[in-house]
Amino acid sequence: MCDACDLLLAEAEQYGGRLLALNIHPWLLGQPHRIAYFEQLLAYLTSKQDIWLASASDIYSAFSGQSE
Structure with a gap:
């Protein structure tokens, strides 16, 4: 997950926002x-x-609330 986070942060610099979904099941x-x-x-x-x-x-x- 840490590697995925770092990859998405690097991609976000070039392409814009990214989403890392963390599903937590107790x-x-x-x-x-x-x-x-x-x-x-x-x-x-x-x-x-x-x-x-x-x-x-x-x-x-x-x-x-954002318009397209």
């Missing part, structure tokens, strides 16, 4: 042996200044 990511990796990923993503952490409704609200 049964998978809430397991004790996985949670540390999830915390590392969140720390990595939140350390990037050019990333907007948004829910689906945040994205919809931001783009629904």
Whole structure:
């Protein structure tokens, strides 16, 4: 996921905004042996200044008012 994030950030510089969907399922990511990796990923993503952490409704609200 960190590599995907870096790739999308590089593409965004050349082509414009990109979307990295992170689907979180508690049964998978809430397991004790996985949670540390999830915390590392969140720390990595939140350390990037050019990333907007948004829910689906945040994205919809931001783009629904734009005219074509």
